[in-house]
Amino acid sequence: MRNRLKALGSALALVFLLCLAAQAADPLPSWNEGAAKASIINFVDKVTRADSRDFVPAPRRIAAFDNDGTLWIEQPMYVQFAFVLDRVKALAPQHPEWKDQQPFKAALERDLKALGGFGARGLVELTAAVSTGMTVSAYERMVEGWLRTARDPRFKRPYTVLVYQPMVELLAYLGANGFKTFIVSGGGIDFMRPWTKRVYGIPPEQVIGSSVEVTYELRDGVPVLMRLPKIRFIDDKAGKPVGIQSHIGRRPIAAFGNSDGDLEMLQWTTSGKGARFGLIVHHDDAKREFAYDRDSAFGKLDKALDAAKAKGWTIVNIKEDWKTVFPPEQGGAVR
Amino acid sequence: MRNRLKALGSALALVFLLCLAAQAADPLPSWNEGAAKASIINFVDKVTRADSRDFVPAPRRIAAFDNDGTLWIEQPMYVQFAFVLDRVKALAPQHPEWKDQQPFKAALERDLKALGGFGARGLVELTAAVSTGMTVSAYERMVEGWLRTARDPRFKRPYTVLVYQPMVELLAYLGANGFKTFIVSGGGIDFMRPWTKRVYGIPPEQVIGSSVEVTYELRDGVPVLMRLPKIRFIDDKAGKPVGIQSHIGRRPIAAFGNSDGDLEMLQWTTSGKGARFGLIVHHDDAKREFAYDRDSAFGKLDKALDAAKAKGWTIVNIKEDWKTVFPPEQGGAVR
Numbered sequence: 001m002r003n004r005l006k007a008l009g010s011a012l013a014l015v016f017l018l019c020l021a022a023q024a025a026d027p028l029p030s031w032n033e034g035a036a037k038a039s040i041i042n043f044v045d046k047v048t049r050a051d052s053r054d055f056v057p058a059p060r061r062i063a064a065f066d067n068d069g070t071l072w073i074e075q076p077m078y079v080q081f082a083f084v085l086d087r088v089k090a091l092a093p094q095h096p097e098w099k100d101q102q103p104f105k106a107a108l109e110r111d112l113k114a115l116g117g118f119g120a121r122g123l124v125e126l127t128a129a130v131s132t133g134m135t136v137s138a139y140e141r142m143v144e145g146w147l148r149t150a151r152d153p154r155f156k157r158p159y160t161v162l163v164y165q166p167m168v169e170l171l172a173y174l175g176a177n178g179f180k181t182f183i184v185s186g187g188g189i190d191f192m193r194p195w196t197k198r199v200y201g202i203p204p205e206q207v208i209g210s211s212v213e214v215t216y217e218l219r220d221g222v223p224v225l226m227r228l229p230k231i232r233f234i235d236d237k238a239g240k241p242v243g244i245q246s247h248i249g250r251r252p253i254a255a256f257g258n259s260d261g262d263l264e265m266l267q268w269t270t271s272g273k274g275a276r277f278g279l280i281v282h283h284d285d286a287k288r289e290f291a292y293d294r295d296s297a298f299g300k301l302d303k304a305l306d307a308a309k310a311k312g313w314t315i316v317n318i319k320e321d322w323k324t325v326f327p328p329e330q331g332g333a334v335r
Numbered sequence: 336m337r338n339r340l341k342a343l344g345s346a347l348a349l350v351f352l353l354c355l356a357a358q359a360a361d362p363l364p365s366w367n368e369g370a371a372k373a374s375i376i377n378f379v380d381k382v383t384r385a386d387s388r389d390f391v392p393a394p395r396r397i398a399a400f401d402n403d404g405t406l407w408i409e410q411p412m413y414v415q416f417a418f419v420l421d422r423v424k425a426l427a428p429q430h431p432e433w434k435d436q437q438p439f440k441a442a443l444e445r446d447l448k449a450l451g452g453f454g455a456r457g458l459v460e461l462t463a464a465v466s467t468g469m470t471v472s473a474y475e476r477m478v479e480g481w482l483r484t485a486r487d488p489r490f491k492r493p494y495t496v497l498v499y500q501p502m503v504e505l506l507a508y509l510g511a512n513g514f515k516t517f518i519v520s521g522g523g524i525d526f527m528r529p530w531t532k533r534v535y536g537i538p539p540e541q542v543i544g545s546s547v548e549v550t551y552e553l554r555d556g557v558p559v560l561m562r563l564p565k566i567r568f569i570d571d572k573a574g575k576p577v578g579i580q581s582h583i584g585r586r587p588i589a590a591f592g593n594s595d596g597d598l599e600m601l602q603w604t605t606s607g608k609g610a611r612f613g614l615i616v617h618h619d620d621a622k623r624e625f626a627y628d629r630d631s632a633f634g635k636l637d638k639a640l641d642a643a644k645a646k647g648w649t650i651v652n653i654k655e656d657w658k659t660v661f662p663p664e665q666g667g668a669v670r
Contacts, residue, residue, distance in 0.1 A: 059532070059538055062540075136580060180540070189581075189584070190584075193584045193585075197394070203394055204583065204584030204585050205397075205515070205540075205582065205583045205584055205585070207584060211581065214577050214580055214581070215573070215577065216573040216574075216575075216576040216577055216599055216603065217573075218602075222606065223576070223599070223602050223603045223606050225576060225577065225580050225603075238550070238551040238552075239551075240551075241551040241558070241560060242549050242550065242551055242560065245471060245549055245560050246524075246546065246549070247540065247582060248539065248540045249524070249525075249528045249539030249540055249542060250539050250540070264551055264558070267553075267558050268551065268558045268560075271557065271558050
């Protein structure tokens with residue numbers, strides 16, 4: 001009996017070790033086996049294998065990722081909107097005119113439907129009004145301070161842990177395969193840059209987003225970059241390929257999005273020569289996250305869903321394709 | 336006697352081998368020993384040695400290089416001006432109004448003094464007028480075609496071999512030490528990107544420059560990026576720190592320039608906290624290249640030369656600091 005138990009123990013230990021090894025070998029452990037996961041691995045394999053006819057040299061392995069709804073949550077509203085609404089509220093006493101003026105009125109009334117309708121432009125307009133007249137560094141500190149204390153209304157966790165674990169694994173997997181990954185978001189470039197390296201492993205120079213005008217000045221002899229209350233660029237819809245050209249100067253070979261704001265980026269990416277990859281995250285998991293698409297105020301996915309079907313882009317259905325949605329809680333530690 | 340000769344021969348062979356070894360170990364072989372070379376090596380040593388109190392982690396080792404006059408020649412005029420003047424000449428019959436309109440008048444008359452006076456803005460204005468209404472890809476092909484056939488008027492060689500060998504070595508040296516090197520030029524971003532990887536080892540996404548507006552369109556269902564006849568951004572003087580912020584999102588720790596157009600970039604770079612490095616290339620070698628500074632139409636170096644002295648930036652005097660100026664001719668092979 002004692003020997004049998006010992007043998008069973010050894011066998012179990014072996015199975016456990018084999019499981020660990022299998023897990024270690026799987027670069028995308030939070031993805032369920034299925035067509036979506038297989039399409040990713042197949043694409044990476046064919047562009048990286050030296051003897052593949054679809055081989056792409058490492059410097060041209062450029063991948064573009066939307067942020068809101070693709071890498072982190074965007075419901076009940078874009079995270080940056082939550083930040084901006086707090087600022088609007090704080091500054092409202094000095095701006096009585098906002099009560100009757102859009103998009104401020106919607107912001108003060110927390111009218112999410114209306115705010116969603118204003119889209120990236122509304123976000124950038126509000127940002128330009130409430131977080132300019134300060135240096136870029138002061139703004140970055142303000143964003144970091146806000147992210148430390150702000151909590152998501154549903155999950156009661158910091159926004160920077162409400163990132164999609166399967167997508168974070170995908171970023172790492174692509175990086176390990178010689179890809180350079182870029183964020184290409186309608187959100188503010190300076191709102192993302194302070195934390196994308198820590199949270200996604202993406203350095204500031206690989207972040208593309210909407211922006212306000214910035215000017216270089218000497219203040220008491222000290223050089224500063226001041227944020228001006230004027231929109232410079234809106235990195236959304238047809239702006240995304242333009243932002244990509246401006247920052248990267250070449251066409252990505254893979255693009256990842258989740259809404260109609262990403263349609264042109266996916267069109268542009270997948271219409272280049274050679275092997276190309278397009279992926280749409282479809283939020284259909286109300287239990288673990290949110291379910292929304294064609295009628296959503298934020299992250300509306302309508303035309304891009306039809307295009308994905310027509311063009312053969314990979315559609316990720318969260319409910320069936322993701323084993324887990326968010327990273328495991330680590331004793332409530334804030335990233 | 337025979338033995339003595341043999342011994343002498345062996346000794347000479349040894350000295351020769353030692354010289355070769357020393358040269359192989361020298362990361363900057365085209366730089367003469369002196370204060371400029373020592374300051375570069377000292378800076379790189381102190382920010383890369385793990386036990387140094389000035390240590391900077393690799394991701395923050397960002398270095399910014401001007402292009403015209405810092406990495407390649409800019410006399411008798413910016414290379415891009417030579418390109419644009421050819422285009423102006425070709426298109427002039429369709430634009431009789433250019434005869435009386437600046438900067439076209441100066442371009443048609445090849446009035447280099449006047450063109451120099453128009454600076455980066457004049458260059459971008461001319462570029463916007465003569466190389467827009469076409470796709471970005473078509474423009475890049477045009478630039479590459481022109482560079483293949485165009486020859487510098489003095490050296491009769493392609494412009495892409497009239498790069499400064501010591502600076503190309505410096506780029507490689509910084510790269511080998513974990514630096515990410517960026518070009519930050521008043522020249523057109525799309526004029527540089529087609530060849531900077533081949534010539535300097537700098538990929539398109541690390542090139543920052545002046546730009547025209549670009550728009551994303553579907554032409555017969557095919558996505559294209561069109562260049563519009565409108566200036567988007569002038570990456571010169573106070574524009575350089577703004578371009579750096581927009582593209583990189585953090586302050587470089589080292590900057591390299593040669594003219595007053597680089598002054599703000601060097602101010603911004605060197606006024607950050609921690610170890611910083613600024614360098615100005617001073618063209619004082621009329622024999623091997625050109626001698627110009629305070630009164631030059633192109634690459635005027637006046638305020639930045641005074642600032643370099645006041646702030647302790649490294650001044651490179653080509654005559655004494657550079658062993659060679661251009662890469663060795665390789666049987667006339669075009670890079």
